[in-house]
Amino acid sequence: MARPATEELRRRNRSALLDQLHRRGPQTRAELTEALGLNRSTIGALATDLSESGHIQETTGRSTGAAGRPSTLVECVPEAETVAAVEVRADRVRLALVGLGGTLLARAEVPLEPGADGPEAAELAARLLADTPAAETVAAVPGLVDAGVVAQSTELGWVDRDFRTDLERATGRSWRVADLATAAAVGERSRGDAHRSPNLLYLHGGRGVTAGMIADGRPRRGSSIMLGHVVVNPGGQKCRCGLHGCLEAEMGTFEQSATIEATTTAAWMGDTAAREVVHRSGGLLGRALGSVVTAATPDEVLFGGWLRELYLSSAAAVRSSLAEATLPQLRARLRLRTPALGSEGPLIGAAETGFEALIGEMR
């Protein structure tokens, strides 16, 4: 390989420096030198360059408690580059405008009519977005998403919907469409507590149940895992997807997404019927999860959406059936957790996807 030309090298280093600041937050020049393995004077030149272009600024910040002049901190200017993330759910469309460094600059939300189709949802997204000056726009949609097309979404009732085209028609911008669970997994790994898990599984509970996977630190290519359509009871209840005995159908996911709070509260207060529902749902979730853990061998599983409430109320049932459905070697180091970012995970993760592309393009 030929040595990259000086200008190209400079661009790469610029992008690496910005990436480091975006991911890890404000740092001193010394810390940057250490982290990037570049020469001190190179870092200095890059920092001057990036502050002239308005991407970063240097502040007198953190005092270390030691004597002497406090060291200057280099930090991102949030407004320099922004990404708009849109989350489409059964009953609402949410928007977050995120600045460089992960700062939330603005947010908005509008209700979505039940049963709305792609163009209607795209129209609402366009209205939320209006004339926001975002460099990248990313949409997170629950379901099976492939190259901008929503192949199947129990939550929205869409089948083979070319949502990217819908969005591009409505807004006149170019879009990335990610599946919501994978976006949330990206969010939890980059901004949540899951940074230690190179193989991360995020379970999303909405009107349907999907799962997003990070494998070896990268979002799994393609789309989400259709956890809700793992058959847990062959020949059981008919599911909306056409199969029989899917996890979604057996748990009654569609109803539970709205009633989980009431059900778990009733179970906690001692209502035997509610206890039975919570215990049974937890057991079924553990069994379906067992198949996925066996196939995908994650290090960590996060229970997102209403599955957080279900897991914390039925952990004994979930873990018992998971223990009965997986090999000891696979579950020994498996961490079961709830997401640190809560319901913000999908939006934050979608924005991170946009930033990764944005910073990548500067290279």
Next chain:
Amino acid sequence: MLLELSRISKSFGPVEVLSEVYLAVDAGEVCALVGDNGAGKSTLVKCIAGIHDINSGTIAVDGAPREIHDPRDAAALGIEVVYQDLALCDNLDVVENLFLGREKLHGVVLDDDAMEQLAAETLDSLAVRTLRDLRQNVASLSGGQRQTVAIAKAVLWNSRLVILDEPTAALGVAQTRQVLELIRRLADQGLAVLFISHNLNDVFAVADRIAALYLGRMAGVVNAADATQSQVVELITSGRSGAVGLPDPNGVQS
């Protein structure tokens, strides 16, 4: 192992409450201590905390045997206990409670700003978003918020082992969830947590290992990932489950 108990025995007069109990808790893990009423859970905690002297056995911290005769010894070893009644002062605010008895001084006056900043940082590191105003009196807080303050107080002092005695017993369902997530986060940040609970759901939600006491003896310690609910119930109620458990669960000793 951060804390290792071996062959701990404790009697009150003729009544033997703990008999040759063993238990180990490592940094970064939640160990749940379960058992029926009167199994000796609280007594074991009080032995570790230095409230009761043990009759025999050893308590080792970082592999070195230690004598713990009063709560100050325990605190010096980095062991903090959050009791059921929380021991918070209702007439003081959140920051004052966190620093009670260990106030930061600036010369001869209290350094309120530094204390407030440190309190905010601690709560922030635990991802506590339920406390808006650190200057409100503890009396005005909900049960879950009070529990959060009590746990944060234990964490603030460079503690390494936090012992929680039934922290969710008096809480509602939403508050229980927050406290469970907080307990898990403590361990994920590198602390050792010993978690006493009656509720097996709570235990399975956060524990890495489950230790079951039965009539003052350790019936068994199982990995939460390998255990099932019925197995743990058997250990609690009969001291035995399959191959795990006491050889003579009826309490007769040879």
